[in-house]
Amino acid sequence: MNFEIFELERNQSLFENEVDFNLSESGVHPLKLSEILTSDEQDEILETNLFYGYTNGTPELRQRVVDIYTPELSIENVLITSGSAEANFLAVMTQLEPGDEIIYMVPNYLQIGHLARSFGITVKECPIRQDLAWQWDLDDVKALVTPKTKMIAVCNPNNPTGALMSDEVMDGVIEIAQDANCWLLSDEVYRGAELDGVECRSFAGATDKTIVNAGLSKAYSLPGLRLGWSVGSKEYISRAWSFHDYTVINVAYLSDWVASRILESDRRKKILNRTKDHLNHNLNMLCDWAKNEPTFTITRPQAAAITFAKLNSPMSSEEFVFNLRDNYSVLLTAGKWHGMEGYVRFGYGTPADYVQGGLDRISDFLKTIK
Numbered sequence: 001m002n003f004e005i006f007e008l009e010r011n012q013s014l015f016e017n018e019v020d021f022n023l024s025e026s027g028v029h030p031l032k033l034s035e036i037l038t039s040d041e042q043d044e045i046l047e048t049n050l051f052y053g054y055t056n057g058t059p060e061l062r063q064r065v066v067d068i069y070t071p072e073l074s075i076e077n078v079l080i081t082s083g084s085a086e087a088n089f090l091a092v093m094t095q096l097e098p099g100d101e102i103i104y105m106v107p108n109y110l111q112i113g114h115l116a117r118s119f120g121i122t123v124k125e126c127p128i129r130q131d132l133a134w135q136w137d138l139d140d141v142k143a144l145v146t147p148k149t150k151m152i153a154v155c156n157p158n159n160p161t162g163a164l165m166s167d168e169v170m171d172g173v174i175e176i177a178q179d180a181n182c183w184l185l186s187d188e189v190y191r192g193a194e195l196d197g198v199e200c201r202s203f204a205g206a207t208d209k210t211i212v213n214a215g216l217s218k219a220y221s222l223p224g225l226r227l228g229w230s231v232g233s234k235e236y237i238s239r240a241w242s243f244h245d246y247t248v249i250n251v252a253y254l255s256d257w258v259a260s261r262i263l264e265s266d267r268r269k270k271i272l273n274r275t276k277d278h279l280n281h282n283l284n285m286l287c288d289w290a291k292n293e294p295t296f297t298i299t300r301p302q303a304a305a306i307t308f309a310k311l312n313s314p315m316s317s318e319e320f321v322f323n324l325r326d327n328y329s330v331l332l333t334a335g336k337w338h339g340m341e342g343y344v345r346f347g348y349g350t351p352a353d354y355v356q357g358g359l360d361r362i363s364d365f366l367k368t369i370k
């Protein structure tokens with residue numbers, strides 16, 4: 001098997017801890033346990049036996065995940081995974097076979113696309129369009145359906161654009177998936193990080209063959225817990241769990257324990273409010289800065305700590321990003337690594353002065369290429 005390089009993750013893994021200003025992150029600056037647990041809970045955690053726990057996630061945590069979605073679901077519709085990354089991996093591994101086709105939204109995080117192609121699956125990329133405010137033209141999606149279509153995979157809120165799918169497009173996608181009798185895989189790891197504070201509609205439960213993956217890394221500012229989940233039919237969850245025996249067995253018991261507390265209704269709301277306030281503040285700052293930098297055209301995102309800026313420069317996205325990284329010690333991500341050339345992604349979720357420091361360095365770089 002010839003595995004494709006996951007360019008986005010590789011470039012981040014190699015350089016995110018080396019640069020002075022890492023603006024390649026798509027999440028909000030991480031929280032500390034001392035900020036989110038009471039002192040009684042902190043004491044309790046020190047006295048907790050570190051069991052394996054439940055390999056599919058504790059019933060308590062799975063119930064908290066159910067509470068985020070629709071009451072029609074039960075804990076048997078949930079599998080706790082090691083980040084949404086594992087949840088995505090399981091969806092591809094359990095449902096697709098060489099020769100199958102998937103319709104894949106781009107630009108994207110590309111984990112699913114790289115992985116599927118590596119497994120011999122045909123990936124038909126379907127771009128969302130900036131001239132449609134980063135929506136799909138449903139005719140483009142329909143045109144890609146064939147008898148071999150086994151899955152439509154979307155990312156909503158979208159990484160890297162921060163766009164939300166409109167109701168009309170969501171309804172259309174559900175209809176197309178039903179007509180094709182195929183899986184609908186929705187990566188919703190940025191749900192909860194909407195700039196207007198209103199959680200967007202989820203695909204959870206949309207069809208019997210819908211899989212929704214999410215986790216605590218982005219909107220909840222807790223990537224270090226490595227805590228994600230998959231929501232789907234009982235049959236799907238049971239099959240994914242049986243593959244999860246081979247991947248990580250289960251999530252660290254401590255992460256499950258902390259996540260069960262984080263997802264208590266009031267605490268969850270408090271964390272998501274913090275996310276919203278922080279993102280609004282930093283996005284205003286970024287947009288003010290961008291007004292004086294014609295090298296970028298920024299469409300204001302609706303969610304997540306990211307925006308995908310059109311690069312008004314003859315440089316390729318990688319040339320731009322490598323130059324900036326090597327000469328000014330700032331890391332952005334290149335449109336190429338998201339499946340769309342001509343753009344770069346800014347992450348603005350880190351503390352405001354840090355983001356501003358990175359932007360100042362980018363201004364210095366831009367002066368040299370004008």
Ligand SMILES: Cc1ncc(COP(=O)(O)O)c(C=O)c1O
Nearest residue numbers: 083084085109159189215217228
């Ligand atoms: C769209 C998307 N899905 C999944 C992941 C993986 O996140 P995690 O495994 O931390 O939940 C990322 C990380 O950036 C992402 O952007």
